[in-house]
Structures are given as C-alpha cells and as structure tokens.
Amino acid sequence: MVELEQEVERRQRLGPESAARKALIASSYHPARPEVYDSLQDAALAPEFLAVAEYSVSPGADLKGLLQRLETVSEEKRIYRVPVFTAPFCQALLEELEHFEQSDMPKGRPNTMNNYGVLLHELGLDEPLMTPLRERFLQPVMALLYPDCGGGQLDSHRAFVVKYAPGQDLELGCHYDNAELTLNVALGKVFTGGALYFGGLFQAPAALTEPLEVEHVVGQGVLHRGGQLHGARPLGTGERWNLVVWLRASAVRNRLCPMCRCEPDLVDDEGFSDGFTREEPTTVDVCALT
Numbered sequence: 001m002v003e004l005e006q007e008v009e010r011r012q013r014l015g016p017e018s019a020a021r022k023a024l025i026a027s028s029y030h031p032a033r034p035e036v037y038d039s040l041q042d043a044a045l046a047p048e049f050l051a052v053a054e055y056s057v058s059p060g061a062d063l064k065g066l067l068q069r070l071e072t073v074s075e076e077k078r079i080y081r082v083p084v085f086t087a088p089f090c091q092a093l094l095e096e097l098e099h100f101e102q103s104d105m106p107k108g109r110p111n112t113m114n115n116y117g118v119l120l121h122e123l124g125l126d127e128p129l130m131t132p133l134r135e136r137f138l139q140p141v142m143a144l145l146y147p148d149c150g151g152g153q154l155d156s157h158r159a160f161v162v163k164y165a166p167g168q169d170l171e172l173g174c175h176y177d178n179a180e181l182t183l184n185v186a187l188g189k190v191f192t193g194g195a196l197y198f199g200g201l202f203q204a205p206a207a208l209t210e211p212l213e214v215e216h217v218v219g220q221g222v223l224h225r226g227g228q229l230h231g232a233r234p235l236g237t238g239e240r241w242n243l244v245v246w247l248r249a250s251a252v253r254n255r256l257c258p259m260c261r262c263e264p265d266l267v268d269d270e271g272f273s274d275g276f277t278r279e280e281p282t283t284v285d286v287c288a289l290t
C-alpha cells in the first residue's frame with residue numbers, strides 16, 4: 001500500500017517536473033540546428049507521406065485507395081509503413097537531438113522502459129513540429145486506417161526519441177503503448193539489429209509466439225495500434241535513434257484506459273498529460289476495439 005501511494009505521488013510530480021525542465025530549456029538551451037524548430041514545412045516530409053496525407057483528405061478517399069499508397073506490413077495485424085521524413089530532415093533532427101543529449105540541460109526519460117532519449121515537448125518541438133504533424137498529416141491517414149481505434153479523433157500525443165547504443169539501452173522488452181495508435185520513424189544513424197517484433201492485440205507478453213519481425217528503414221515510419229504487443233530486438237552494431245509518437249484519442253481512452261483496459265479514474269494534470277480529458281468527447285464504440 002505504501003508503495004502504491006509512493007508511486008501515485010511520483011506520478012503526480014511528473015507533470016510539474018517536466019514543465020520545469022521545459023521552462024529551463026526554453027530559457028537557456030542553444031540549439032545546434034535552429035531550423036528544426038521552425039514550423040513544419042512540407043519540404044521536411046517525404047513525397048510519399050505528402051501524397052498519402054493529400055489523398056486521405058481528398059473527396060471520396062477510402063481505405064482501399066489509401067492502401068494502394070502505403071506498404072501493408074501485415075494485413076492481419078494492421079501494420080503499415082510509409083516514408084515520413086526526407087533524409088536531410090532526419091539528419092538535421094538527429095544532429096539537434098544529439099546536441100541536446102550532450103548538453104548539460106535536464107532530461108526527462110522518454111517512458112518507463114527507455115533510459116536514453118529525448119522528450120520532444122520538453123525541447124519545445126511539440127508546437128512547431130509534432131502537433132502539426134498529428135493534426136495535418138497523421139489524423140486524416142489514421143482516420144482511414146483505424147477508424148475504430150480513435151484514428152479520426154486524435155487530440156493529443158506523447159512524442160519522444162528513443163536511443164539505443166553500445167553501453168546504453170540495447171533492446172526493448174515486449175509491451176504495448178500508452179497510446180491508441182503509434183507512429184515509429186527510424187531517424188538513423190547507421191546500425192544493424194534492433195528490428196521491431198509484433199505479437200497479438202492486447203495479448204499477454206508471455207503468450208508471444210512467432211512474432212512478426214519488422215526491420216527499420218531510415219526515414220520510414222511504421223504505423224500500428226498501441227495495443228499491438230511489440231518490442232525491439234537487441235542492437236547489433238552502431239546507434240539507433242527512433243522517433244516514437246504515441247497518438248491519443250480522449251474519446252477512446254476516457255472510456256477505456258489502454259493500460260488497464262478499464263474506465264479511468266482521472267486526476268488533474270498539466271499540458272497533454274496522459275491524453276485523457278474531462279470534457280465529454282464524441283463517443284466511439286469501444287467494443288469494436290477488443
């Protein structure tokens with residue numbers, strides 16, 4: 001019981017601590033690649049990604065038409081792949097993230113599983129980069145791919161970069177995400193190993209049999225449901241940096257927490273927090289998710 005109370009208190013401190021780091025970074029950090037903080041330009045995005053997003057907002061767009069424009073990694077698991085960023089943008093973002101990592105600025109951990117990486121909102125990259133990416137590009141695509149998982153009702157996200165390197169994190173255990181939907185983009189550098197593997201939907205990790213292996217392709221993003229059991233194989237050589245965007249739809253999670261599969265008991269917090277809202281969002285049929 002004491003442990004539970006301590007964990008609740010620890011979690012309640014996360015929001016204010018993160019806000020304090022963000023404020024300090026905003027006032028005293030000097031970026032190496034300031035252009036990364038400019039508002040998201042189409043020129044940063046791969047032509048295939050622009051085409052997919054443009055198609056998704058066109059009149060009469062449907063799933064069949066969309067599937068002709070991106071790669072289906074697994075029809076059964078509903079995992080897709082598409083180039084997201086241009087090579088120069090990946091390079092610039094990576095340089096900036098590495099510069100931040102090497103700075104003496106305070107750093108939050110990306111999530112409870114990864115020890116190395118960067119939280120994009122603390123760096124000030126949510127407003128110019130991640131929110132436009134979600135609202136203008138990901139939302140229309142996800143609405144067609146995953147209408148039953150809140151794809152059309154995304155209203156917040158948690159975006160972070162995970163880093164795998166010798167002597168640091170090497171692999172990632174089997175888990176599902178605190179997200180309705182996830183985008184995972186390989187940013188570089190040069191590496192071997194580290195493939196993603198996928199099991200079933202909301203399946204117990206112990207039940208993982210014959211997972212689907214998905215190799216990374218730099219610049220490309222893998223789209224999957226947050227509840228799809230997955231992990232990352234050990235890094236072989238080099239360094240791997242991936243941008244992970246946990247996409248959230250309060251219309252879904254307010255009724256069915258993705259972590260405990262129950263209706264959540266909410267406490268107030270700051271910012272996007274964990275993506276829940278107190279307002280009544282449009283209802284979705286959560287039964288379709290199981």
Ligand SMILES: O=C(O)CCC(=O)C(=O)O
Nearest residue numbers: 162172177184232242244
């Ligand atoms: O290592 C990876 O690329 C996967 C990261 C991931 O699944 C996560 O952070 O939720």
Ligand SMILES: [Fe+2]
Nearest residue numbers: 175176177230
């Ligand atoms: Fe994950």
